[in-house]
Amino acid sequence: MKNVDYIIVGDGYAGLFFAHQLITNNKSFVIFSEGRRSASQVSAGIVNPVVLKKFTTFWKAQEQIDFLKESLKEIEDYTGKKYLLEFPIHRIFHDENEQKLWLKKSDNDELKDFLNENFTHLDVVKNNFNTGKVNQSARLDVNGFFEGLFSFLENNEKLIKEKFDYSCLNTKESVYKDINFKNIIFCEGIGVKDNPFFSGIPVNPNKGHHIKVKLSTSMPENITIKKKHFLFPTNDDLYFYGGTYDRDQLYNHIDDSAVEQLVKGLSEFYPYDFEVREVNFGFRPTVKDRRPIIGRHHEYKNLYVFNGLGARGILNGCYFSKNLYDFIENNTPIHEEVSLERFN
CATH class of the missing domain: 3.50.50.60 (FAD/NAD(P)-binding domain)
Structure with missing residues (x-):
């Protein structure tokens, strides 16, 4: 025994x-x-202290970010590898109203450490109203x-x-x-x-799809771009774009409608050709x-x-x-x- x-x-x-x-x-x-x-x-x-639909934060966000960084350093000590990629999220603004809301929220005590007041304009992608950078955001090398x-x-x-x-x-x-x-x-x-x-x-299961795409024009390497979904480079010369949220179509196979949603979402801000190379999905365990x-x-x-x-x-x-x-x-x-x- x-x-x-x-x-x-x-x-x-x-x-x-x-x-x-x-x-x-x-x-x-x-x-x-x-x-x-x-x-x-x-x-x-994605390691993100901000709800990027409404520019709000969530319960214990700062404590969770701090504890994650501390824990990952400990894990790195015994596995010998680094897993936290300090690549910040840049949220593409849809219009001027979103810019104004971001600035207003950045004065809020809960959000001032997360919402960067200086907007950034990115090359390659459509971002007519610039982007807002999320301070302390990062990505785990999954x-x-x-x-x-x-x-x-x-x-x-x-x-x-x-x-x-x-x-x-x-x-x-x-x-x-x-x-x-x-x-x-x-x-x-x-x-x-x-x-x-x-x-x-x-x-309750919440089904999420993401696609891996080959872009014809490369993006900046050290950031994560967010409009409807997240876009960032992976280790295999492809880019991750996703993920969707679906509480209804819970079959154990790829949903074409989710793939269409992702292709459309990426096309809205990436104006060049791209090719879908891979589709993945999983079921997040969510609570009301x-x-x-x-x-x-x-x-x-x-x-x-x-x-x-x-x-x-x-x-x-x-x-x-x-x-x-x-x-x-x-x-x-x-x-x-x-x-x-x-x-x-």
């Missing part, structure tokens, strides 16, 4: 950032990875992050590449197959619907109140859920992984706004 402090089920942002908490606190664990590309792994990796962490976990014999089988879990004895555990953390995203212990949590769900099972006190990260998976996954760890190990209360208990 193998003895561990924790079993983590799920290999997206929630699972990996919780694994980081365990690594920094010298806890023993294994993490179950099915090997399928999760919604996290096909995400844009492929590098998952490759680096999976490699570290595998080399340290913490990665189990198989689907977790709920029928093999003995809750009375705290045993799964040949593993004795103290706690299990379920971080399965939309897969939680098949979990007999937490299938009732109110997580836009807060994650963290908590302990009402009956089995060493079973926990960490889910509902939504479109801010990087920030939510990183920041609230510590809240969950402190709750389990130190009895620190879970924030009411993200607690599973808020649904009881």
Whole structure:
């Protein structure tokens, strides 16, 4: 038998950032990875403190940005690679009214550290009303992050590449197959619907598509451009453009209408030819109140859920992984706004 402090089920942002908490606190664990590309792994990796539709911010934005940067430095120390790309977002303004709203909001105490007052004009793309730069915005090297962490976990014999089988879990004895555990953390995203212990949590799938395109005229390398969606260069001489939000067409295949939406969106500000080389999609686990769900099972006190990260998976996954760890190990209360208990 193998003895561990924790079993983590799920290999997206929630699972990996919780694994980081365990690594920094010298806890023993294994993490179950099915090997399928999760919604996290096909995400844009945008780190953004501003809601760019309305120029507002969100709960604990500054704390989440600061904690992410600190955590990524720690992860870089033990994986030997850098994952945070300090490429700021430039939001293309639709008209003068958006410019004025941006300037007005940049005086707001909550937003002054995020909304740059000096507008920028970009070459190549259509931006007749210039762009607004989001201070402290960045991007995670998503492929590098998952490759680096999976490699570290595998080399340290913490990665189990198989689907977790709920029928093999003995809750009375705290045993799964040949593993004795103290706690299990379920971080399965939309897969939680098949979990007999937490299938009732109110997580809803939100389908997101993105395209990878070959541009005929290159863009600036060190920024992320946003109008309806995000555009930025990838490591393979292509550009990522996306992603969409769809709560209705939830089939497990590419939706032509989503691809059309993306092609049209890119054409609105990129006036040259481009070719779609790749289409990807994933299902974000979202919650109606836009807060994650963290908590302990009402009956089995060493079973926990960490889910509902939504479109801010990087920030939510990183920041609230510590809240969950402190709750389990130190009895620190879970924030009411993200607690599973808020649904009881």
